[in-house]
Amino acid sequence: xxxxxxxxxxxxxxxxxxxxxxxxxxxxxxxxxxxxxxxxxxxxxxxxxxxxxxxxxxxxxxxxxxxxxxxxxxxxxxxxxxxxxxxxxxxxxxxxxxxxxxxxxxxxxxxxxxxxxxxxxxxxxxxxxxxxxxxxxxxxxxxxxxxxxxxxxxxxxxxxxxxxxxxxxxxxxxxxxxxxxxxxxxxxxxxxxxxxxxxxxxxxxxxxxxxxxxxxxxxxxxxxxxxxxxxxxxxxxxxxxxxxxxxxxxxxxxxxxxxxxxxxxxxxxxxxxxxxxxxxxxxxxxxxxxxxxxxxxxxxxxxxxxxxxxxxxxxx
Ligand code: NDP
Numbered sequence: 001x002x003x004x005x006x007x008x009x010x011x012x013x014x015x016x017x018x019x020x021x022x023x024x025x026x027x028x029x030x031x032x033x034x035x036x037x038x039x040x041x042x043x044x045x046x047x048x049x050x051x052x053x054x055x056x057x058x059x060x061x062x063x064x065x066x067x068x069x070x071x072x073x074x075x076x077x078x079x080x081x082x083x084x085x086x087x088x089x090x091x092x093x094x095x096x097x098x099x100x101x102x103x104x105x106x107x108x109x110x111x112x113x114x115x116x117x118x119x120x121x122x123x124x125x126x127x128x129x130x131x132x133x134x135x136x137x138x139x140x141x142x143x144x145x146x147x148x149x150x151x152x153x154x155x156x157x158x159x160x161x162x163x164x165x166x167x168x169x170x171x172x173x174x175x176x177x178x179x180x181x182x183x184x185x186x187x188x189x190x191x192x193x194x195x196x197x198x199x200x201x202x203x204x205x206x207x208x209x210x211x212x213x214x215x216x217x218x219x220x221x222x223x224x225x226x227x228x229x230x231x232x233x234x235x236x237x238x239x240x241x242x243x244x245x246x247x248x249x250x251x252x253x254x255x256x257x258x259x260x261x262x263x264x265x266x267x268x269x270x271x272x273x274x275x276x277x278x279x280x281x282x283x284x285x286x287x288x289x290x291x292x293x294x295x296x297x298x299x300x301x302x303x304x305x306x307x308x309x310x311x312x313x314x315x316x
Contacts, residue, residue: 005105008034009316010307011098012079013086014114016043017293018283020070021300022112022307027077029308031110035074036084036100042067043116044138044284045293052144054293066293086115091256091276109316110278110307113257113265114300115249117284117291121242122154126210130240134216137242139163140292146171151239152219154207156180160243161189167241168198175235176201177221207240208232216240248285257281264288272303278314280306 010026012019015037026033045051045063052060061069075081084100095107119137121127127135136142139153143166151171153164156178168174176193181203183190193199208220211234219240221233248264250257258266258275265274265281272280282303283296 005097005107006034007095007107008032009108009311010034010110010112010304011096011106011108012036012112012114013098014038014043014116014283014285015041015067015071015081016045016114016116016283017067017070017297018116018285018300018303019043019112019114020067020074021297022114022282022304023074023079023081023300024070024077025301025304026112026307027074027079029304031304031308031311032078032080033112033304034080034082034106034108036082036086038115039085040116041083042071044119050145051141051293053140086252089252089256091253091279094278096276096279110280110310112272112280112282112300112303112307113250113253113274113285114282114296114303115285117246117248117264119242120245120247122207122244124207124209127240127242130210130212130216133214134212134238135210135240135242139166139241139243142239142241143167143170146239148172149238150236151175151241152177152235152237153241153243155243155245156183156185157243157245158185158189159245161185161193163241163243164193164199165189165196167239168196171198171239174199175237177205177207177219178203179206180204202233202235205233210240246284246288246291248288250285260288262288270302272299272306278307278310 010031010033012035023035050060087102088099090097150173152175154177205221218236265286280303282299
């Protein structure tokens, strides 16, 4: 049977700073990359407001605008940018095959996975209602807007402690909403949080909802749910930060690509190489530690350079 699949030299999956930066570098290296934007074109930055920590923007830049600029920069060098969500991958034989939207199959000599990670939310309707109006999953991105205000961080892991610490340098008061009677974070992080006068840990509390007229003004919590002394408590806050973990978007690759125990892609040393030759990873999908736009962009650059060198090595 005739093979009607499209064949490309470099396939990039994902459209955050990692994906677009990979596209800019791969285009300029004449790899004629094809980039599929995925479920959330522009990635996680499109859900934040102002980005003030990306070098080169002294006045800050709107998240959507920055992603539009990166997309246009990639297009300027003729990257082929398309709508579509990767739904299956087969890295068992070369060329590698990735299916988009359940039907279109692309065959690729190199693949750059830049599918990112998704912050977990509690699943409360109020999180959507107040999105961008007091609800955030990134203290480093949005903390600055809460100078001298009151905020809450949900979660009791290392991320929650780090976010609470970070926010305590800006906000007047930080609550941590922790569902158990102890923190899961490492001992050193726990100690820092417990020793911090600005942070109040609300153990055995869960969030029922948020309230406020033009943005978050408070949260309704339930203390010791299911116990005889269960009670509801309102706290006055301007910001509500989720820090209950991220989920890397790696489900369709897990049969071929080595992942850590949480599901992040493992790369070799300081390179973007995965365990499959010709398949590279960039951005949050391979980074549980930094998760910043600038580090994602840098790793997209590395992935494209690694892909170019791989093609030279195999003589393609
Ligand atoms: P974790 O999975 O370690 O912690 C998640 C926290 O959120 C837990 O306290 C958990 O509660 C809570 N949680 C989860 N779901 C809900 C829910 N539905 N309602 C309320 N609370 C909830 O995630 P992290 O992002 O903190 O860390 C991920 C990994 O990254 C860890 O291995 C961590 O050590 C590492 N890390 C390391 C850092 C460092 O070394 N500097 C910094 C940040 C992360 P419960 O405990 O009850 O399950």
